[in-house]
Amino acid sequence: MEKSKKILKVENLKKAYYSTSRTGESITYPVLNNVSFEIEEGEFVGIMGRSGCGKTTLLKAVGMLDKPDDGTIYYKDKDTKDIYRAELARLRRTEIAFVFQDYYLMDSLSIKENIMLPLILDEADVQESKKKCEEMAEKFAITDLLDKKPYELSGGEKQRTAICRALIYNPDLILADEPTGNLDSASSEVVIHTLEEINKKMGKTILLVTHDPIIASSCDRIIFLKDGKVKEDLKRTGDKEQFYNEIITNWC
Ligand SMILES: Nc1ncnc2c1ncn2[C@@H]1O[C@H](COP(=O)(O)OP(=O)(O)OP(=O)(O)O)[C@@H](O)[C@H]1O
Numbered sequence: 677m678e679k680s681k682k683i684l685k686v687e688n689l690k691k692a693y694y695s696t697s698r699t700g701e702s703i704t705y706p707v708l709n710n711v712s713f714e715i716e717e718g719e720f721v722g723i724m725g726r727s728g729c730g731k732t733t734l735l736k737a738v739g740m741l742d743k744p745d746d747g748t749i750y751y752k753d754k755d756t757k758d759i760y761r762a763e764l765a766r767l768r769r770t771e772i773a774f775v776f777q778d779y780y781l782m783d784s785l786s787i788k789e790n791i792m793l794p795l796i797l798d799e800a801d802v803q804e805s806k807k808k809c810e811e812m813a814e815k816f817a818i819t820d821l822l823d824k825k826p827y828e829l830s831g832g833e834k835q836r837t838a839i840c841r842a843l844i845y846n847p848d849l850i851l852a853d854e855p856t857g858n859l860d861s862a863s864s865e866v867v868i869h870t871l872e873e874i875n876k877k878m879g880k881t882i883l884l885v886t887h888d889p890i891i892a893s894s895c896d897r898i899i900f901l902k903d904g905k906v907k908e909d910l911k912r913t914g915d916k917e918q919f920y921n922e923i924i925t926n927w928c
Contacts, residue, residue: 682753683849683881684715684738689747691733707733709904710747717848720875720882722892724927725901731885732853734901738883739772739851740764751849769794772849773842777857779834781826781841788813788822791840812840816870832863839870843880850874852884856891868894889927893920900926 689711692704707730715721723731736742738749740756749756751767759767781790788809789796795805813819816836826834835855842850852871856864868891874880886892893916900908908926912919 681717682714683717683719683751684883685748685750685753686714686734686738687712687748687750689734689737689749690745691730691737691742692745706904708737708744708901711901711904711906712747713899713906713909715881715883717881718875718879720872720894720896721884722895722898723883723885723901724887724889724892724898724923725907727887729901730904731901735851735853735883735885739774740768741774769798770845771847772851773845773847775835775838775842775850775852775855777854779826779831779838781834781837783826785825786822787818787824787826787829787837790826790837791822791844793841794844808844809840812843816840830863831859832866835859835863835867836870839867839874843874843878848881850880850882852882854885854887856886856888861890864888864891889920889923892923893917895919898923898926 689708691708692706694705695703697703711734723734725731733742737744740759751759782793785793788806791809791812792805795808809822810819813822816839818833818836818840821829821833821837826837829837855871856867859867871882871884872894875882884895892898896912898910899906900910910922910926
């Protein structure tokens with residue numbers, strides 16, 4: 677059997693935010709304090725914890741959108757401190773994809789153009805890009821929507837469009853920040869099913885921030901954050917219902 681590989685290793689991560697009071701004093705807001713965990717390729721991992729506990733902060737650090745104050749993040753065994761401009765830009769464009777609660781689609785562009793946008797910006801071959809876009813749209817059942825504009829779509833359809841765009845470069849790691857946060861339960865179910873397929877059938881590693889224990893029960897593992905630390909790292913061993921109950925128990 678092939679040995680599983682680590683895609684992420686987070687070691688003693690620390691992050692605070694800083695501001696200045698009206699009287700000129702500097703104020704520190706510690707958020708992450710010695711967070712450590714590892715993620716193997718192909719895992720589907722949820723991050724949970726109360727509002728403000730640092731889930732998005734952690735996702736941004738892991739996605740190299742923001743620098744930690746201390747600690748080390750290894751992406752595929754490489755210390756991310758040693759990843760510089762051009763390589764960083766390439767990784768963020770092609771290997772690490774973000775999916776956000778607010779979709780970030782451009783209303784002036786069609787759905788097709790939105791999905792193709794990363795390739796358009798890279799001046800990729802137009803016919804190739806169209807082909808990739810159509811394949812992706814078929815996989816995620818939005819072929820009929822390709823000529824529409826984002827404002828003509830439901831929330832779930834917009835999120836599936838954003839997921840197609842995120843996958844256009846066939847990334848290895850998908851970082852999803854509350855991707856169902858703006859959706860009703862039926863649309864949430866479709867989106868989480870889409871992410872499950874991306875993980876199980878396409879083998880992509882997913883790190884998903886969510887408040888919702890039902891959504892979280894689709895993951896293989898949940899990392900609970902509390903007081904700036906990993907409070908619990910819970911692996912799924914049984915079916916979704918059992919995992920849901922375990923998540924609820926840890927949540928309370
Ligand atoms: N740029 C910033 N400057 C100052 N404080 C910030 C900044 N970004 C986040 N914070 C604060 O850091 C803390 C952690 O924020 P973060 O967004 O990571 O939490 P979260 O767990 O994702 O929250 P939520 O579940 O509500 O989305 C919060 O108290 C937030 O107000």
